[in-house]
Amino acid sequence: MGFSFWGLVVGLAVLAPNLLLLWFPPSVAIPATRAPRPLIWLERAGQASCLVVPAITVPGVVMWEWAIPVLVALVGYYAMWGRYLLGGRDGTMLYQRWWWVPIPMAVLPVVVFLCAAAWLSNPWIAVAAAVLAAGHLPVSAMAAPSGRTRR
Template identity: 65%
Template sequence: MGFSPLGLVVALCVLAPTLLLVWFPPQVPVPAAHVPRALGLLERAGQALCVVVPAITLPGRLIGWWAVPAVVALVGYYALWARYLLDGRTATALYRPWWVLPVPMAILPVLVILSTAAWLSNPWIAVAGVILAAGHIPASVIIARAVQAGAQDVP
């Protein structure tokens, strides 16, 4: 245990765009979707762990080239937040597929965290990332299906 400034910076960089939803929520609320309770709890645990664990665990030997996929995934994540804002803050912009990624706004933060774990040689960050992936990605797929179904109902 210990404090990791690099881990804190990464955690804040991944968390910060989500705060946009406080000030810029979707114009039309996201349709209700039934996310199983266990999956929702797993998602929340993963989110909390991915904010806390990088900051409170010391890195091992830095493996510099792993910073590249972390930064690329983070830039992609920020670009998707820009898409959300520029597309009029629609739920479909939050859950629309991009390239080969079915729920990129869920997958890219996981990639940032897992790449950071490799970059900082920190297995605890990897565990947090796997827990996040196990909850956040399937929950986002469920919500994305509800958003797509709602979009098809609109004339």
């Protein structure tokens, strides 16, 4: 245990755009999800652990080449938030397919954390990302319009 500045940065970088929902709520409601409770608990545990674990675990040898995929996934995630804001704040856009990526607003944060685990040589971040993926991806897929992702 310890403190990781870069881990804190990664966690906050993924969390920060979610705060946009406070100031720019959806003009069209976010689809209601009827996900099983265990999946929702797993999703919440993954979200919490992805915010806390990177900051409270000391990184190993920093592998700077892995910072590039972290940044690419993060830029993609921010682009999806831009699509939401510029697309009239339609809540269903948070779950729509982008190019070949289904539910990118769920997939890209998982990719950010998995790449950050490699970047910071920290297997605990990978475990947190796996828990996030196990809950967040199916719950988001269930919330996607018509039960599936669209283009």
